[in-house]
Amino acid sequence: MAPYQSLEEYNIDITNDVKERYERIIDEIGEDVSREGLVKTPERAAKAMLFLTQGYKQNAVEILKGAMFKESYDEMVIIKDIELYSLCEHHMLPFFGKAHIAYIPNGYIVGLSKIPRIVDVFARRLQVQERLTHDILECLNNTLKPQGVAVVIEASHMCMMMRGVQKQNSVTTTSGFRGQFEKIETRNEFLKLISSNLS
């Protein structure tokens, strides 16, 4: 961003840049970018891509720190079935699914909505599922400094469905555990609660 530019000017510049590149792609695949149905497509696609990658401009630590409250509750807090949409860094095709997250507070709880918010901050980047899992885990662990944190992600990858190996029903599960969740009993309690309808 040039020093003389406002954020709005900068965003317009980037959108125009990305738009011109989409025009080129549409032309290269043999389409007519000037036909009615496509004339606004490069701009729409640019806006969509910038939305789907807006996580680069967001700060997950600040989001968490903005809503940490002193509280002595020290049982497991679980938020399950957080839907997520990301883009795989290999093909820039979507992968999507659910995140299940738990932590055991250590003097501080965090505003519940902030957990799905940080999932989105890291998901709205070019990712692999493993790094996405790790980014969320480490951010919660380093910022909230809880007694333990657990992250499980289940996702389907469009690059394995629409193309390539073309498997429609495979689901990839990744997980990470820190602190108390490294103990088998605590981890099992969490895994049991996320697979039940009661948690």
Ligand SMILES: Nc1nc2c(ncn2[C@@H]2O[C@H](COP(=O)(O)OP(=O)(O)OP(=O)(O)O)[C@@H](O)[C@H]2O)c(=O)[nH]1
């Ligand atoms: N580990 C991991 N792999 C991923 C993820 N998303 C996509 N991939 C894989 O990235 C790999 C890239 O492999 P390459 O052989 O370089 O790419 P490719 O020729 O398009 O591979 P195919 O998908 O098998 O056709 C593929 O095996 C994808 O399935 C992810 O989140 N984690």
Ligand SMILES: [Zn+2]
């Ligand atoms: Zn891929």
